[in-house]
Amino acid sequence: MLSPLPEEPLLLAELKPGRPHQFDWKSSCETWSVAFSPDGSWFAWSQGHCIVKLIPWPLEEQFIPKGFEAKSRSSKSDTKGRGSPKEKTLDCGQIVWGLAFSPWPSPPSRKLWARHHPQVPDVSCLILATGLNDGQIKIWEVQTGLLLLNLSGHQDVVRDLSFTPSGSLILVSASRDKTLRIWDLNKHGKQIQVLSGHLQWVYCCSISPDCSMLCSAAGEKSVFLWSMRSYTLIRKLEGHQSSVVSCDFSPDSALLVTASYDTNVIMWDPYTGERLRSLHHTQLDPPMDDSDVHISSLRSVCFSPEGLYLATVADDRLLRIWALELKTPIAFAPMTNGLCCTFFPHGGVIATGTRDGHVQFWTAPRVLSSLKHLCRKALRSFLTTYQVLALPIPKKMKEFLTYRTF
Numbered sequence: 001m002l003s004p005l006p007e008e009p010l011l012l013a014e015l016k017p018g019r020p021h022q023f024d025w026k027s028s029c030e031t032w033s034v035a036f037s038p039d040g041s042w043f044a045w046s047q048g049h050c051i052v053k054l055i056p057w058p059l060e061e062q063f064i065p066k067g068f069e070a071k072s073r074s075s076k077s078d079t080k081g082r083g084s085p086k087e088k089t090l091d092c093g094q095i096v097w098g099l100a101f102s103p104w105p106s107p108p109s110r111k112l113w114a115r116h117h118p119q120v121p122d123v124s125c126l127i128l129a130t131g132l133n134d135g136q137i138k139i140w141e142v143q144t145g146l147l148l149l150n151l152s153g154h155q156d157v158v159r160d161l162s163f164t165p166s167g168s169l170i171l172v173s174a175s176r177d178k179t180l181r182i183w184d185l186n187k188h189g190k191q192i193q194v195l196s197g198h199l200q201w202v203y204c205c206s207i208s209p210d211c212s213m214l215c216s217a218a219g220e221k222s223v224f225l226w227s228m229r230s231y232t233l234i235r236k237l238e239g240h241q242s243s244v245v246s247c248d249f250s251p252d253s254a255l256l257v258t259a260s261y262d263t264n265v266i267m268w269d270p271y272t273g274e275r276l277r278s279l280h281h282t283q284l285d286p287p288m289d290d291s292d293v294h295i296s297s298l299r300s301v302c303f304s305p306e307g308l309y310l311a312t313v314a315d316d317r318l319l320r321i322w323a324l325e326l327k328t329p330i331a332f333a334p335m336t337n338g339l340c341c342t343f344f345p346h347g348g349v350i351a352t353g354t355r356d357g358h359v360q361f362w363t364a365p366r367v368l369s370s371l372k373h374l375c376r377k378a379l380r381s382f383l384t385t386y387q388v389l390a391l392p393i394p395k396k397m398k399e400f401l402t403y404r405t406f
Contacts, residue, residue: 009321009333009362012349013059017047017357031353033099033160033340037126040345041085042142044128046096048357052130054088054142057344059361088145090130092138098131100161101142102169102185127185129171131158137173139185149189153181162207162214164228172214174202180216182231193231197224203245208253210381213270215256217244223258225270239266239275246300251307254380255403259301265312265322269402271385276403279322281314300340305347306367307377313338319352319362333362376401 017029029048036043036057045053126142135154140147156176164170169185170192180202182193200219207214207228214226223244225234242262249256249270256270265279281298300313310322317336320329337355343364344351350364369377379388379401388401399405 009319009331009350009364011333012361012363014361015045015047015053015055015359017049017051028095029357030355031339031357031359032097033131034342034351034353034359035099035101035128036342036345036351037101037142038103038165038345039126042101042126043351044099044101045353045359046099046130047359048095050092050094050096052090052092052096052099052128054090054128054140054145056085056087085143088142090128090138090140090145092130092132094136095133096130097133097157097159098129098161098173100129100163100171102127102129102163103165103167127169129161129163129173131161131173131175133157135175135177137161137171137183139189149185151183151189151191153191153194154179156201159202160204162205164207164211165209166211168211172205172207174205174216176201178202178218180205180214180226195226195231195233197233200243203243204247206247206249206256208249208256208270209251210253212253213249215247215249215258215270217247217258219243219245221260223247225256225273235273237266237268237273237275239278240264242297245298246302248302250303251305252377252380254376254385255303255307257301257303257310259298259312261297263298263314265298265301265310267403269385277327279310279312279327281312281316281320283316299338302342304343304364304367305345306369306373308367308369308373309365311341311343311350311364313341313352319350321350321364330365335360372400 031046033046041057043055043057047053128140128142130138135156137151137158139149154175154177158173158175160174162172171183173181178198180195181191184190184192198218202216202218204217211228214228216224221240222236222238224236227234240260240262242260244258244260246259256268257265259265263281267277269276297315302311308324312320319333319335321331323330338352339355340353342351348364348366350362352360385402
């Protein structure tokens, strides 16, 4: 069942850059990307000025307004025997555009460490990948803040990064050079494939949780779906009227959402290419003038961890939360110059990044999924749409399992 939600998400905490803004575009202050580690123990913030902050989660009390401690802090403590984790500052030397954590725990990372730290035992580690303005990708070990690898190949800004959820340490990068590249970090960051075909900058890449598909969104009206097994194009999804800038798969891989400057989010069946639903971003208040025709242009879309909600950030200064089965938002929050959003992997919190380098943490729905939703999620995690349609079950059940009724 869906839990009740306040009319507006509550602001839990806000992080601001530790230095004043500089009028130096070579170290611009935008927060283009924020990310939680899959286990929820770290938060990564590209705070501008070429700096990434690695912050242990839950946040320390000094960041949290009084009265929110119980909601913001988890009861889980760090009991890994290494003491409390400390905040890390990663100086990337270039503007940081993309961030991605590896799954946790990752496979043994001996190959990553071998050349530089031969004395380190063969242990697993959590990894952060950072995509930079000069086309480089830097790979960091989270617990120590040490630089492990520097991946070269892209000819322009690395806009987005995505690890395969399986833990294989396969990394996908999306770049303004109009390509996606596949890297194997277990082979010292070897580049194993280049995916070409986009005619514009590639803004976003997302790997399905079952590791079978890759979606890429460029400054085009269509998005590309690729096979993660053969690295070939499966299909193009066409339906938007302007540039697509963000995409995300549902936790069971059965849905794909895409967000565009045309103010729409489209929900797709990635297996059939069918357009299932559109969510239109209408303005709450009329604009003061007609100077900005793209006032509701979308910047980011993401699924909640249980797959029943979406969050979107748009240029109309609103964070919206949508329930999957409804066509209008269930909640709004005012935010200025939002660029990105992501859910905490255990639910209850949304993090948003802004153009002035700030990060804000908002309350999000806490959900106790119904049995039928849990069954659908479990089945769709390993059954394609075509396999569901072939099952000897009633039509209404097939429609529910394939999200035709939501």
